[in-house]
Amino acid sequence: MYLSELNISNFRSFGPDGITVKFREGLTALVGENDSGKTAAIDALRFLLGTTDQEWLRFSDDDFHKTSEGNSESSEIKISGTFKKLTHGDKLGFAEYLTYGVGQGDEPILHLTLTAKRMGTRAGRPYIATDLRSGKHGEGPNLDNNCRLLLAATYLRPLRDAERELSSGRNSRLSMVLNSLDGVDVGELFDAESADLSLFSPDEIKKLGLLGLGDLFNKLIVSHPHIENGNSKVNNHLEELQLHGDSLKSSISVSQSGSDSQRLRQLLEKLTLNVDNTSGRLGLGSNNILFIACELILLADDQDNFPLLLIEEPEAHVHAQRQLRLIQYLQKIVNLKEDKENKPQVIITTHSPNLASEVALNNLIIIRAGKAFSTADGETKLDSDDYKFLSRFLDVTKANLFFARGVMIVEGDAENILMPTLATCIGKDFTEHGVSMVNVGGVGLRRYAKIFMRKNAEQDGIQPTPVACVTDLDVMPDCGPYIIKIIKDNSDWPILENGDERKWRAKRDFQGTGLDEHKEKIKSKAHGQSVKSFVADEWTLEYDLAFANDNALAEEVYIAAQLAIWDEGENHSGKTAKEKFDMAQTKYAVLKEEADKLAADKDWEKKEVLASKVYAMYVTGSKASKSIAAQYLCEIILDKTKRDKDYDLRASLPSYVVEAIDYVTSNLNTAPGG
Helix, strand or coil: CCEEEEEEEEEECCCCCCCCEECCCCCEEECCCCCCCCHHHHHHHHHCCCCCCCCCCCHEEEEEEEEECCEEECCEEEEEEEEECCCHHHHHHHHHEEECCCCCCCEEEEEEEEEEEEEEEECCCEEEEEEECCCCCCCCEEEEEHHHHHEEEEECCCCHHHHHCCCCCCCHHHHHHHHHHCCCCCCCCCCCCCHHHHCCCCHHHHHEHHHHHHHHHHHHHHHHHHHHHHHHHHHHHHHHCCCCCCCCCCCCCCCCCCCHHHHHHHHHHHCCCCCCCCCCCCCCHHHHHHHHHHHHCCCCCCCCCCCEEEECCCCCCHHHHHEEEEHHHHHHHHHHCCCCCCCEEEEECCHHHHHHHHHCCHHHEECCCCCCECCCCCCCCCCHHHHHHHHCCCCCCCCCHCCEEEEEECCCCCHHHHHHHHHHHHCCCHHHHHCCCCCCCCCHHHHHHHHHCCCCHHHHHHCCEEEEEEEEECCCCHHHHCCCCCCCCCHHHCCCCCCCCCCEEHHHCCCCHHHHHHHHHHHCCEEEEEEEECCCCCCCCCHHHHHHHHHHCHHHHHHHHHHHHHHCCCCCCCCHHHHHHHHHHHHHHHHHHHHHHHHHHHCCCCHHHHHHHHHHHHCCCCCCCHHHHHHHHHHHHHHHHHCCCCCCCCCCCCCHEEEEEEHHHHHHHCCCCC
16 A cells, blocks of 8 residues: 555645645655745644654644735645555455445545644634544545554654654653564563562573563662662661651662553663764764664564655755665665565655655655645656656756756756856846756756656646756857858858758758747747746857857957966966966957958958857867856956946846846745745
């Protein structure tokens, strides 16, 4: 049996329209930014199913959904769960609560609905009535406590103080875990009144249960010569203090009271869990791993009940490599019991890209803006081959997209370096707006984008994260092939015909509206819902930066390229940065004169010639590294922005760059809170 669906309405951040979370077998990770509702979903499960530590949960006024103004308009919370693939034991245990399909071969399903209603006040305090029923719409019989115990989940809370939880003390977590295991009451009791310790053998000790050992230990303490001596001295003084005829006599005993279960709990609360092969005190991360190991024993190998493990933020205090080890082990727990009828189901919440990158895309659920968006096959616009591709390439550097308020996907290192700086300089800082950059390295840009495109948008709603795909047009100006030395003259210009394998295109290859149609074709590959493609206005990013707005940034792009070439070739290594900049600036002035003359001689457009000659620095001769040049360009623009408060970079940038930055910082999915 596994939990296939959870429905929540009017609970904390989830309003009357509610949220539907679709789970798969095995391990599922709920990801998303803070206050998106991940904890609310886990807490809803705790209320619905209960937990193995038998923690008592009750609804409060704060659990009812409130409007953005802070007013609570809801009076009834509903939490529903659907369980599928019931085992033979499940069908027997929940027989009277199952829902059957209309077909003869339809498998029964277990539906549970928990309602919490405000019922006014009692004794001056708010009274909230709860009701747990079976049936598809909560119209079936009430679930009894014994059946509910079969559904109890193992729960690891977030931000846990692992060291304190594993130490001895009243209601310690270790005592709760040990007390919940089968066999805690196995073994004989110890008759402290009649037992003769001198005749008590090791074999008899081995037969004792935990309570028996506790009573034996207590008997040994009170029989110790030191304790007996102390008791004798108390009686000596007591005898001198009594009146004639009094017969008061003392005895020292170990304090204990209550039923056997209470005494057993008190005994377990004396225990502490430690690591015994480490010197000194454990750090937060090691204690957290120890705590998780302790909790995992609740997933007993031979348990008959539903094995569900809920973990909030398993990455707490744990460094990256241990996070990966942890998620691998959780996957292993599931996989090892793949052939079991009642294999474990694990649900985690996380803010860690490390963990998110290790969970299969089929098992991720993005919680955003009060909605749950599964990324499983069939839920997104991705096809099966896309899932295979992303399983190989969706690493930790890209998994940050699951937590962002906006995502910009680019095809190279230069764009990855430049875009955040350009955004900052036009007042759209990506960090401030919660935007993540994803550099796909020229491969699979649209595949990453389609993670955010819903296959059934009308049913699921649109994933509200603004996603901008920034890509090149890859069409040269007609002067481009000459300037970057692909061809020498018109006689060398290859004719483009059907089947021609020429990899480059120029504007003259497109007639009429052909260039616009080409641009729309590129855009349409990943465009729709909250995903938009922003295609370069001209050729590539570097060319467009040099071309746009009458070559407004041509000098900066050239200088950055020249500095990158000198940097890699170690030219002018004895020069200061300022001297190198001045030298590059002088070379640009010469290049501009050459471009103006070439444009006049060939009757080419001056802007295109200058931008092409600047871009040639990246593709001919020594070839400037685009990523290194991007770093220099960032420094140049940042310096200019700081020195000149009136500098308007926005007016100098290509329009598609500005539009992409504005879009991803639009914050379509502001967190609802709760």
